[in-house]
Structure formats: structure tokens, C-alpha cells
Amino acid sequence: AQSVSQHNHHVILSEAASLELGCNYSYGGTVNLFWYVQYPGQHLQLLLKYFSGDPLVKGIKGFEAEFIKSKFSFNLRKPSVQWSDTAEYFCAGGDSGNTGKLIFGQGTTLQVKP
Amino acid sequence: NAGVMQNPRHLVRRRGQEARLRCSPMKGHSHVYWYRQLPEEGLKFMVYLQKENIIDESGMPKERFSAEFPKEGPSILRIQQVVRGDSAAYFCASSLRGEQFFGPGTRLTVL
Numbered sequence: 001a002q003s004v005s006q007h008n009h010h011v012i013l014s015e016a017a018s019l020e021l022g023c024n025y026s027y028g029g030t031v032n033l034f035w036y037v038q039y040p041g042q043h044l045q046l047l048l049k050y051f052s053g054d055p056l057v058k059g060i061k062g063f064e065a066e067f068i069k070s071k072f073s074f075n076l077r078k079p080s081v082q083w084s085d086t087a088e089y090f091c092a093g094g095d096s097g098n099t100g101k102l103i104f105g106q107g108t109t110l111q112v113k114p
Numbered sequence: 115n116a117g118v119m120q121n122p123r124h125l126v127r128r129r130g131q132e133a134r135l136r137c138s139p140m141k142g143h144s145h146v147y148w149y150r151q152l153p154e155e156g157l158k159f160m161v162y163l164q165k166e167n168i169i170d171e172s173g174m175p176k177e178r179f180s181a182e183f184p185k186e187g188p189s190i191l192r193i194q195q196v197v198r199g200d201s202a203a204y205f206c207a208s209s210l211r212g213e214q215f216f217g218p219g220t221r222l223t224v225l
Binding site for chain 1: 205
């Protein structure tokens with residue numbers, strides 16, 4: 001069965017610390033991968049996406065993610081977090097077939113202390 | 115270009131009442147997805163619609179839930195005879211070329 005899992009449910013960091021949020025997927029075929037962010041009181045926004053090509057994907061606000069096929073992983077990274085990065089982060093996978101529906105991980109709440 | 119619109123943002127219903135949630139996709143988008151987020155969980159796919167067609171409803175509960183996306187007007191997610199377990203945030207997304215854009219969600223509370 002298709003699934004996406006996020007290892008960390010709650011992460012607390014100080015400003016300027018480096019961030020890595022884990023995401024693993026299980027899919028039968030070709031998969032598209034996404035990271036979304038939900039700031040408090042706001043809707044989900046796309047941070048970055050991977051469809052094919054260069055496995056290192058750069059997104060908005062200094063975020064990047066690396067697709068490692070052998071590990072079935074798509075971890076999100078940022079070298080230096082800011083207080084404004086406090087939010088909930090969702091990894092999602094979508095099949096590249098007919099429907100494109102997304103399967104989301106459980107989400108990771110990131111709290112950045114000033 | 116306005117984003118995906120959902121209304122109402124908050125909806126309170128008593129057990130047994132009906133809930134209607136509306137979603138207006140981004141201009142030019144003809145694909146709509148509905149997702150549900152239960153407390154402490156990620157978003158779960160419910161249904162995928164194109165204009166006047168349900169393409170994939172594999173995530174919809176078998177009873178009480180229905181969705182439509184008419185030729186004119188917003189997509190509607192309808193929940194009949196709501197129960198406390200229906201309390202959740204309901205998000206819709208519209209899609210163009212594989213990327214989904216999400217609305218702000220409707221938070222349904224069933225008393």
C-alpha cells in the first residue's frame with residue numbers, strides 16, 4: 001500500500017540551528033514528492049516538489065530536499081532556521097498516474113526558539 | 115489571481131444536522147481534491163473531482179458523505195446527519211499540471 005511517514009512529530013530548535021526533517025515513502029511506481037508548510041492560522045503552502053531529474057531540490061525560503069531512491073527518503077533541510085519558520089511541515093507523495101491524489105505524512109511541528 | 119477559496123471558515127453543527135462545505139478553485143483550474151485532517155493527524159484524501167465528474171472517491175466514507183463539482187459554481191462537500199467524529203478541518207485543493215494549491219480550510223465542529 002502507498003504510504004508516507006514522517007519520523008519526527010515535534011521538533012524544537014534554537015534560531016540558527018540546522019534543520020532536517022525525515023520523510024520516507026512507500027510507493028509501487030513512479031512517485032512525485034512534495035513538502036508543504038502550514039504557518040499558524042494559514043493554509044498549506046508548497047515549499048518544494050520533486051517530479052524527476054536532479055534529486056536535490058531547492059524550494060522557497062532557503063529550504064531544500066534530497067530524493068534518495070535507494071532509501072525511499074525525501075528529507076527536508078535548512079542550514080539555519082529562523083523564528084518565522086515555526087510551523088507544521090507535511091511531506092506528501094502523489095502518484096504520477098491518473099488521479100494525482102496526495103498521501104500525506106502525519107506532519108512535524110517545528111518550534112523555533114528566538 | 116485569487117487563490118482557492120473555501121467557505122465557511124468555521125462551521126458549527128449539532129449532531130444529526132447537515133454540513134455543506136464550499137470550495138471555489140483557482141481561476142482556470144478544473145480539478146478539485148478534498149482532504150480531511152483529524153486532530154493530531156495528517157491530511158487524508160477523500161475525493162477527486164473534475165467538472166461534473168467524480169474521478170476518485172476512494173477516500174470517502176461510504177455513508178453520509180457526498181461531493182459534487184457542477185459545471186457552474188463551487189465544489190460542494192456535503193455531510194448528512196453529522197456525528198462528533200466528523201469534527202475536523204476539511205481542505206480543498208485545486209490543481210494545474212500536477213501541483214495542488216490549497217484553500218484555507220473549513221473547520222467543522224459537531225456539538
